[in-house]
Amino acid sequence: MNRKTIASMSIIVLIMLLLQVEVIHAAVGCSLNDPDRDVKRIFPKSTGYRTQFITIAERGGESLLKQVEAELRGKFDPEYEPIDVAYAYYTVLTGKDVIGYVHGVNQKGMFGGMQIILATDLQGMIVNMYYQKLSSPESRRFRDKAFTEQFVGLSLSDFVHHDGMRGRTCPADKVGAIRDPSEKSHDDFKATLRGIKKNLILHNIFNLSSKKAESH
């Protein structure tokens, strides 16, 4: 290796090492492919958004992971949901005012990965849900607005209530009222419900709870 190459690489590595102080150590999980378009479509009055990457590892580590898994009533898949994966949060703004959030998660499906994106209002209620990626031969049925719009108006409490019913019928169980749109992909329907609930749990812990704590 010649001296010029060594010198150049040394400078770059040195700068990189100096930057370590404030670096988030994580791979990004599910960020939006086209955030400007998506944010404008869902929040037409928006003028901008702020992107933030948050990991379970940095916010609480193993103990937080156990808390999330307990709320989810299921274990995280180390392949799709490693503890150090960064979840992307888009805080939607009109001028300086926060008007909502957009956030996505990766979820293992029957035929491959799915990326489930939620847009929520300031209280955590879903205002839009869509699949950014969906590996399913019945993708068209799942992406149909007749299915995705059934999630609008729901929040984490509706999923918690649904889990509490344990299969029993309840008129207030809004999640239980949503029907599987597919013919042969029921596991993808269940994966969708899991992914949405996981998304809401993480958003509640990472953003809404901390905002509530700040306001108190």
Added chain:
Amino acid sequence: MHKSHRGVFFGRIIYHNGRFNLATRTGLLAMSIVVLTTVPSQAATDSLYAEANLIGGYSSTERWLGKSMSQRNSLGLEYFRKFSNEYGDYLTFDLQVRLAYDSSLPRDDAWAIEVHNAWVEYKIGLGKKIVAGHFAPAFGLEPLIDTHGTLMQTLAPMNIGFKKDWGVGFSGMLGDYDYQVAAQLGSGMSVRRRDSSGILTGRIGTPAGRDLQYGLSLLYGETLKVKGAGTIPRPELARPDAVLKKRVGLDAQYLYGSYLFKGECAYGEDDGMQVLGALIEVDYTVPEVQELELQLQGSFWDRDLSKRETERVPLTAGLQYKVTSDLTVRAAWSTDTLSNNSMNKDQMFLQLYYFAPFWE
């Protein structure tokens, strides 16, 4: 002013005889990093990753290989940062750098610094962005697909001659479509101009995130052909003059169940000679073992349609297996049996690719 004395930014100090000197190139890179990391910002989100790329292969004509068409044994870093203020994000910065070893070269020439992504993107409104630095030309699949660490590549290396180039670009929305335009040096990974080299590219296509995506691309300009790859030291030119390229291209991707279909084609001229190329790839994620993906790719590149002088017709079968979220094993076998080119009839590669947070 004589061509070779044309100044760029600061005149002859940084650009002389068609060359940016080493101190300038290293200095600009270092300065860019320092400036970007010290820009005042209400909030900044950073990520730093380490990368290790270990690759080996065997060719029926060259025997043992230490590199593939786009991958060399290397260690690398990626630094990504977003800057925002009370009105939202306004600046994004990404730098991917590798120290690469090319075992086919003499030991003193085998090491090189490769700068892959090195760009700053400034947002001038929702959906309107200006980018400057080293990034993919706005043509075909390459700006849409991450091929940084993969054995399977797009048509870009055969079509344009490189995957990324230095310059400026603009991206925006046009109704239901997204578009990008770019003006770049035409030199690829190294920073240089010669013989009025430079390219203009443009692509308009459907937004990402749909099962079916497609786009139309155009390219016009002169590119330089170099021997090997690398930013520092700069590789030698394979030919002294630039090649005038004109291109029109189509690309598409379709996700159906466990299958992802990718395809692109390009038609145009190289110094007046008609050229044509196409690529099609099918990726299959094994449902029961989703860490495993099988891939099949076919492509061809005809550099002179009048002579039927096809440069490469590789058919490649590959697989990749994610051992952990940080480590991927890839293998590929390719054959050029339909090609007129006698080199590299059959090749096999095995790659270990590590990409993870710098430390935890």
